[in-house]
Amino acid sequence: MKLRFLGKNSTPGDSPTLYATDQDSYVVQGWRIYAQDLLMQLDVPEGQTAVEVPIELFEHLAKDGLASGEIKRFEAPIMICTENGTCIVQGPMMRDAEALSQMRLPDYEDCIEVPRSSITALLEDSSGPDHPRPA
Numbered sequence: 001m002k003l004r005f006l007g008k009n010s011t012p013g014d015s016p017t018l019y020a021t022d023q024d025s026y027v028v029q030g031w032r033i034y035a036q037d038l039l040m041q042l043d044v045p046e047g048q049t050a051v052e053v054p055i056e057l058f059e060h061l062a063k064d065g066l067a068s069g070e071i072k073r074f075e076a077p078i079m080i081c082t083e084n085g086t087c088i089v090q091g092p093m094m095r096d097a098e099a100l101s102q103m104r105l106p107d108y109e110d111c112i113e114v115p116r117s118s119i120t121a122l123l124e125d126s127s128g129p130d131h132p133r134p135a
Helices: 055-064 097-101 116-121
Strands: 003-008 017-021 025-032 048-054 078-081 086-092 109-115
Touching: 003 055, 017 055, 025 055, 025 086, 025 116, 048 055, 048 109, 055 116, 109 116
Parallel strands: 086 109
Antiparallel strands: 003 017, 017 025, 025 048, 025 109, 048 086, 078 086
C-alpha cells in the first residue's frame, strides 16, 4: 500500500498524521489511548484499535480534493469527542508492512486504516431542526 502524506497538526516528535492511500482509504496516525475513562467508553473488537487525534487533523482532507475537512457528523469511525478538542477514531489496525515502512511511528502512537467513504460521510451535514450537531 502506498501512502500520500496529507498533513499533521502537531509539533516535532508529537505527530498525529493523516495519509491517503492507493486503496481508497485513509490512514489515521494518532496517540494510543491510556486514559481509563476513555477506554471504558469504547468497545474495540479484535483486530481494531483506537487513536486520539486533534479534530483539526481532518482539515487536511481538503488536500485530497475534498471541498473541506470540516467534520459535520460525529459518528463511527469517530467514537468520542473530548473536551480538549480531540477525537477518538476507531478502526482496523494498520498491518500493511509497506505502509508502515513509510511512516515514523513512535512507541506511544498507533495507526488505523479507515475507508474513504467512512471519512467523507462525516463531512456531510445531516443536521436539521431535529438533529442538532454536537458541541
